[in-house]
Amino acid sequence: MGETFMAPAFKKRGISPAQILVFGFGGMILIGAFLLSLPAAVADGQSLRFFDALFTATSAVCVTGLSVFNVGATLSLFGQVILLVLIQLGGIGFMTMTSLLYMMIGRRFTLRDRLIIQNSMTQNSVSDSRLQGVVRMTRDIVVMTAVIELCVFLAYAARFVPLFGVSRGLYCSIFQAVSSFCNSGFDVFGAGTGLQPYLGDPVIYIATISAMSLGGIGFYVLLDLYRKLRNKRHRFMLHTKTVLCVSLFLVALGFALFLLFEHNNPRTLGRDDVPIQDKASWALFHSVSARTAGFAAVPQGDLTPASKILTVIYMFIGASPSGTGGGIKTTTVALMLLFIFSIIRGRDDVILFGRRIDNAVVLRSVAIVALGILFVFTAIIIVSLIEYERPITLSDTIYEVVSSFGTVGMTSAVTANFTDASRAVFIILMYGGRVGIFTFTMALAARLENRSSRVRYPKDRIMIG
Structure with missing residues (x-):
């Protein structure tokens, strides 16, 4: 249904839903940068x-967590609140918040609005998506976010208030409830040690690892789980089954x-004063946080x-x-691997839980992985050239580049040690990683919804391998 109306609706206006999302996130970043650069946003009154x-x-809107200064010590209360708002907006998405404002002022949603919201939530990838359910989905996302963050807030308050x-x-x-659920990594x-001193509680x-996991699996899965709780006969969507299986597998594998x-390792878990239960809890925490939030239980440079x-x-x-996280996504990797196995x-088809996956979706997953690898490798080369004569190792460069692209926020060095030129590369990586490498690329090319330009040429063969 989305494809039927999308192309003509946006061809006349000259801008696609993907482009609106890209520019919307960019607008939030610029407004946030302006507010954070005000003297009132800094504790000592000196402008950043x-x-x-x-x-x-950029790090806040893209829910990354990388920073060139200690946020808690540098920013004033005003600056920290601005940062918190940017994290919340970036976590639930630009169009979700816009939709909430529409509902508050009583504005009706046009077809154009619904198409943009649908594209922002990648709803066209879910088999049972419908345009008429987009507004209700937005409302459910906002309510769900509020409920989860409230529960996490109460758990934190029970410990932080004393x-x-x-x-x-x-x-x-x-702040920590929003940061954890939105997988931002800020504190x-x-x-300067983040959550490390408190993770022994x-x-x-449990509150942190639960918030990170719930934010990371996606709103569609959360809504599907909620429907299952309300109705035991409800059958999970294929998307939900895939996300849960892949996520659990990655967590278990990473833990082990x-x-x-x-x-x-004597610098992390190999110390004599670390009991086995603490080793296990750290490994589990890192397995979850490494794909999403970026909260570190131990210094990453010691790994x-x-x-x-x-x-x-x-x-x-x-x-x-x-x-609320970035990266190329769990389902993308799963489809690419299943495609290779097929x-x-x-086999001509990719089969998942007894269902045949559309070849266009499979090929798109392969393209996303390829674009992501190209994006990351190009950035590694550029940053390595920039930092060639400085004491920045290749492993630290790779860590910082991939952390920026995956919007994770973990660092094995110190982000402030990189030059402004390298940090400019990190800004592009965070932006591309949050918006989505496929959406970002297709928005610039203005081809995502334009199917009329496709031309099929004669088939031929070349040798490979």
């Missing part, structure tokens, strides 16, 4: 450099491998090379579609 404000605003007092404790709880504790640990790689490589892979994969087994 606009470039530093732009980097921080630690910091009522006002400071409640404020830290609100306002000001000590089981309440904080991180525990294996780090259990003898073994094997753990760093695995973390880079997880950051590149990222979260699931319609979630070729090896001599």
